[in-house]
Amino acid sequence: MLMDKENQLKKLLMALLLLLIGSFFFRPQTIQAAGLPFQVMPVLPSNQREPDEAYFDIIAPANSQTKLQLKVKNITTQPVKIRVKFVTLQTNNNGQLDYNMKQTRDHTLTYDANQLISGDQQLTLPANSTTIYEAQLRMPASNYDGIIAGGLVLEPITAAAKVKKGQIGITNRFSYAVPVIARNEDKTWLPKLQLASSKLVQIDYHNQLKTRLNNPSVTFVNQLRVEQVVTNLNTKKVYRKSTSKMQMAPNSHFDYRLNLPEKIPTGTYQVVTTAYYVKAKRAGYLAGNQQRYQYRQKSVNQVVVTG
Structure with missing residues (x-):
């Protein structure tokens, strides 16, 4: 009887954890740049997971097809040509x-x-007109246990400006991204994080310590905070960096970088990297910003700097 109660308690805690993670799920903000000559609004399909969202969040069976429709309005008095890109x-x-x-x-x-x-991948809008653009999302042929994350990116096609000899040409490009999130069933997944060994690199002649963060999970890593402490084991000189409010797409990676002096002393440096993610008031991991997190990942490695 006691074992049954313990098993029921474990199942209840797991259900609450999954609900918590789902509540922190990806909430994108698609903000129109001031320089865009058009406006975009998604026309949400019937299999939309959250009908009040401003992006596509679709539940669809394997090998099915869903229409992705956008209401695109030209807000200028001139025709507008638009390039559409499909991205991961x-x-x-x-x-x-x-x-x-x-x-x-x-x-x-x-x-x-x-x-x-x-x-x-292109559309043309007459002046002051509105049209419905349509793309198709085809789900993988077999069931996929995870989230597929991508988007539709719209940008105006403009003529390239001529640059005179000796001048530097700077082109401002504005675009509008509409997220496309898809899954086979309405469920959430536990996030994961991997930290690779750090490396000393030079970027634009500046010394930086690069640490690869990898999200191998099929869901988003939300509310990510990274704290890094680098110590010269000879001089005891310490370099620190902390960054909060980060987020990782499913099955993606990025390089966390810490700036070092131009003339960094030779020696052995110990690198301690701690990553926290998914905030929760009563979670077990307290970060340096005095916030509690559900998950923590830590790595310790050494980097040798030679003359």
Whole structure:
């Protein structure tokens, strides 16, 4: 009887944990840049998971097809040509979700969202007009136990400005991203995180310590905080960096970087990296910002700097 009660308690705690993780699930903000000549609003399909969201969050069976419709409005008095890109959601080196970077495919990624979305890659809107753009999302042929994360990115097609000899040309490009999140069933998954060994690199002639963070799980890593302490074991000089409010896309990675002096002393450096994620008031891990987190991952390694 006691064992039955313990098993019931464990199941209840696990259900509460999954509910907690789901409540922190990806909440993107698609903000229109001031320089865009058009406005975009998704037309949510009937299999939308959350009908009040401003992005696609779809539940669809294997090998099914879902229409992704966007209401696009030209707000200018001139015709507008728009390029549409289908992308896989990634994580940039600032620890933020990114729809425009060209990152090496993560080795844990099973399905590229940009390979599952199809449609016209250009559209033209007459002045002061509105149209419905339509793409298609086809789910993988077999059931996938996880989240597929990508998006539709719209950007105006403009003529390239001519730059005179000796001048530096700077082009501002604005785009609008509509997230596309898809899964076979309405469930959540436990997040994971892996920390690789740190390396000393030079970026634009600046010394930096680079530590690869990898999210091998099929869900988002939310509310990520990283604390890093680097100690010269000879001089006891300490370098620190902490960053909060980061987020990682499913099956993605990024490089956490700590700046070091231009002339860094030779010797052996101990690198302690601690990552916390998913805030919870009564969770067991207390971070340096005095916030509690559900998960913690820690790595300790050494880097040798030679002359």
